Structures are given as structure tokens and as C-alpha cells.
Amino acid sequence: MIQGISNRQYDEELGMPEAQVVCQRNNVRVVGRGSHVMMLAHGFGCDQSMFRFLQPELERHFTLVLFDYVGAGGSDLAAFDAERYSSLTGYAQDIIDILESLELHDVTFVGHSVSSMIGLLAAQRVPTRFARFVMLSPSPCYLNKPPDYPGGFEYDDLHDLIDLMDKNYLGWASHLAPLVMGPEASGEHVRELANSFCTTDPLAAKVFAQATFFSDYRYLLPETRHPALILQSRQDTLAPPAIGRYMHERMPLSELEIIEGEGHCLHVTHPERVWAAMNDYFSNHEAGRENNA
Amino acid sequence: MNALPLNLDAFPCGCLITSGTKTSQQREVAYANTYVHEVFGFPDEALIGKSLASLLTPASVILFDSYMLPMLMNDGYCDEILLEIRAYHGEKVPIVVNTRLYDPQGGRIHWALFNATQRNRLYQELLERRRQLEEKAAQLETLSSQDELTGLLNRRELLKRADMILAQAIRAYQTAGVLLVDIDYFKEINDYLGHAEGDRVLAALGRRFRELGRQADVIARYGGEEFIFVLGNTHQDGICALAERLHAIARDIPIGHSTLTISIGISLSEGAEAPTFDELFRKADRALYLAKSEGRNTTRLYRESAFGYVDKTHV
Incomplete structure (x- = not known):
């Protein structure tokens, strides 16, 4: 059902990148069955494998499009451009590239954390590609903006984060990988060495951290035109329920659901609750749509 | 136990x-x-x-x-x-x-x-070292890509970038242009006024070319007294107007009892042809040769025609 995954040729007139190029660049995987397409967008810190706990259930109902942002996971690091990815619009362009090259419309977009906002940015540019949003632990701004916005973090905290990222194994891993393996090591081996669960290039991760945590996209909220389900955990330092309420109050077609659970990765720690909430939301809206028809 | x-x-x-x-x-x-x-x-x-x-x-x-x-x-x-x-x-x-x-x-x-x-503390020191190394590497990169005297790109960096600019232009169906500048009577300047004066002229011209900003995608010092401009998206009127500006810039530089003059050769990629940098350079060089042999202080545009290879009219 997804035509673009085949060898669609480079579209000279539109200047759109060839589907294969984009799919390789963003390590795109299409799995599952279902007439409706759902795109799963990972957040800061990880890659598409974050969805593996939620995936079995989703696969039974949807055709899933999974991908890694350039710089994360199995993406093509050579395509990383520090300038393009220094703001969330660069990541939104990744999403637009994928949707366009796979010729997808009316997609249900599931974004974890910062990807919720990246999805909204993409939807502003190409609204018809999106049908609705599921936002997992989103926040439009992580910084405290006095007097009335408690983003949760001060500038100093976020500078500390960059510092910690620099000092950590996570940050040194791929600097060291080629050295550890010796100069004759093949790219494949180096990749394997760095290919644990949450691989990310240190420079790319830092650029992503800066783009994410220093951003403020609150202005996007009232401009949204798509239905959205906001899922927030009861206890989450990065995106507390107050942020969920803030977003819900400003997003015209949104619903807010607080999930009984802690932490920022509900789809990893509580996949069954996340699916239950999504499923309820979808069923209610399907029913609503049929009644209107 | x-x-x-x-x-x-x-x-x-x-x-x-x-x-x-x-x-x-x-x-x-x-x-x-x-x-x-x-x-x-x-x-x-x-x-x-x-x-x-x-x-x-x-x-x-x-x-x-x-x-x-x-x-x-x-x-x-x-x-x-x-x-x-x-x-x-x-x-x-x-x-x-x-x-x-x-x-x-x-x-x-x-x-x-x-x-x-x-x-x-060790990590902190390592980070500081890495920052210094990155800074050094950036400095070295600038040094290796720059011509010391004029502050323009050097020939090696030009060759590195030129093919990329042309490839982009071809992909986007844009006309690319190469403009070669040669200082008139530079040998005489060196011989009669001394090498220091020759260097001063090169540096002054280089600085003024740099101040042109984004008139060209690449401006480089190509050889002794030769400069090159590569433009990824231009047209005949545009590149000729640039040539006029360059002549004016040269005339602003006093030399002996007179002012500096330059000769210019131009080539453009035309229609659907997809020339390499080498070809465009060769054509611009022929046009420059003609500008020199026809009295200097002028511009010639390379153009294939039934009568010859270079457009003889003044630009």
C-alpha cells in the first residue's frame, strides 16, 4: 500500500529526494498491517527501538513507519548537518521528507517527547499529510519562563546536561570506536561496536539536546489544526502533568490523559497502558466519525 | 565452610x-x-x-x-x-x-x-584539551584553504569547491560562470617598483574582492597575479556587470603615477550542456588571452560561434 518504498525515481521538477535515499538516510522501516498508517517518532536520547515494547500491539492494527532522525540510531551519519539540525525545523524536515517520499497522507503521528513538537512543526508545513497526533510526554518548552510557565529547568541545568553528555561514555563511544578497532577496522565492525540499544553520535546528540532543551515552541499550540491526544505520566520531571494541562488548554482539538506511571518513557515502562489510552481514543473518535456520517 | x-x-x-x-x-x-x-x-x-x-x-x-x-x-x-x-x-x-x-x-x-x-577533573581537562584541539584544527583548516597574502581562498581550496558548485548549478538548471582576472603589466610593477609594491597591489585587490561579499560562490587567488570567481547561478548580464565592478575596483588602486588595470575572461555554461570546471576554466582562459592580446584593461566573453571561439565585441 505504500508505493514510495519501491524505486520511485528522483523527482526533478519538485526537487524531492528519491525515496530510497531518504529511507536509507533515516533508517526507515515499514512494518505491520492495517489500512491506516501510523508514524512513530522517537524523542531525544534514543532511536526507533524505543518503540519495540509498544510495537507488537500497534502492528496488529496499523502499518507502522519507524525511522531514526539523522544522527540517531541507524541513520546515515554522513547526512548530519549541524546547521540544519540545530533547530527542530531540521528534524521536522526529516519527517516531511519521509512522508513525501513515501507518498503518505492522513498519517497518525505518534511523537515521543520533543518529537511531538517536531510533528506539529511538520504539520504546519504539510497539514494534509497528518490526520491526528498522539503525543507521548510532550513539552513545548523545557525552560522555566517566569512568571507563568514552569518548564522545569533553568539554563544552568541544561548547560550541565551538555557537560554531562560530553563526559559520558555515550559521548565518547563513537569517538573511540575507530581507535579501539584499529585503523583497518571496517565500518561494519565499528558500527557493531557502537550498536547497542541506544546508539547516537556524540556530536549529533549534543546538537539534538541543544535544539530540544533550549527551544520554545509554545506559540505552535494554538495554531494546531489536528486532533491530538496528549499522554502524560503522573510523575515526570521532564514533562509533568502541569505541562500537559498547559498544552491541552491551548490546543483546540486536544484531549489530555494522565497515565498512572512515572518517568518520561511510558511507551517503554508502561506500553500496555499507553496502548489502552490510544485505543480508547481511537475507538471514541471512530465512533464519533461514524455517527456524523 | x-x-x-x-x-x-x-x-x-x-x-x-x-x-x-x-x-x-x-x-x-x-x-x-x-x-x-x-x-x-x-x-x-x-x-x-x-x-x-x-x-x-x-x-x-x-x-x-x-x-x-x-x-x-x-x-x-x-x-x-x-x-x-x-x-x-x-x-x-x-x-x-x-x-x-x-x-x-x-x-x-x-x-x-x-x-x-x-x-x-580529568574529564574536565580532557574536554578542555579537546576544545583546544578543535580550535587548532579549525585554524589549520583556514590556513590550508587560504591564500596568505590576499585572504582569499587558495587554488587548492578552489579546485575542491568548484566541481561541487558546478554540479549543484547543473542539477538546478542554473547557468554557472567562471570569471578570470589578471593584473595588467604585473611583471613591470614587480620589476620597476619592487616586489613589495607588487605584494601591496595583490593584497589591496584581494581585500577589495573579499569586500564584494556574496557576488560569487568562490573567489580565489589562482596563481601569481591571477584571480578567479566561480558563480553557481548567474547569467550573461549579471557576470558582465560583475566584471565592470571589478574593473572599477582596480582603477581605485593607485600604482606609480597611474592606477591599476586588469583584464578579464569569462565563460558561461550554456543551455543543457554540463561542463566540467576544467572546460569552463579553459574557455575563460582563452577569453582572457584575447582580452590581453587586444590591448588589456577590458573583458572578453567566450562564446562558440561560426567565426571563432571568442566574442570579439567589448562587454
């Missing part, structure tokens, strides 16, 4: 258990041995019930949630992570932690942690 009595308080490392990543309990400290209490200044038992979010610094919480927890849930362990703890009196203390997901159902996490103050 008698079993040894187990005393976790005797270990010279922090042993910590936090509860409930998967349950609905708070993510809080369920157990901490004496090391954790003593090293970070907490009174006895003060850590029990403390939330993880208040024990770690905000940056560490982000790192925990974004990297460690997903790895723990997937692999069951996550080792050698540098975090910062908020000690009892509020000061930040770096720690290195190894973690295990002990009970996948309940989500209890076992932590082994060590004060890493010394190690952190």
Missing part, C-alpha cells in the same frame, strides 16, 4: 535500591548503605523514601530518563555513567554508576555508585 555474615555497610561503594519504574510507586530510594549516607553527607536513613528526581541534579534526571532507563528496560543493565548527585547540603557531586534492573516486574533498580570527583 561458614557463611560470611553479609554487611553491605562495610562496602566502600554506594549501594542503592530505587523502586518502581514499572509499578505505580514513586521512583524513590528504598535502600541506601552507609557509604551513600556518609560520602554525600546525609544523616542516617535520611535517604530512604527520597525521590530519585530530588537526589539527582536536573541534568542527571534528563540523562537517566533519556538514556539510562531505556537501556535498563531493554538490556537490564547500564554501566559506567557519570551523573551528579545533589548532596545533603545542596552541593553537586559527580558519581559514576553501574545499574541493574533487578526485578523486571516491579522495576527495582540496583545502583552501585562511586564518588567521581577526581575522575571528573
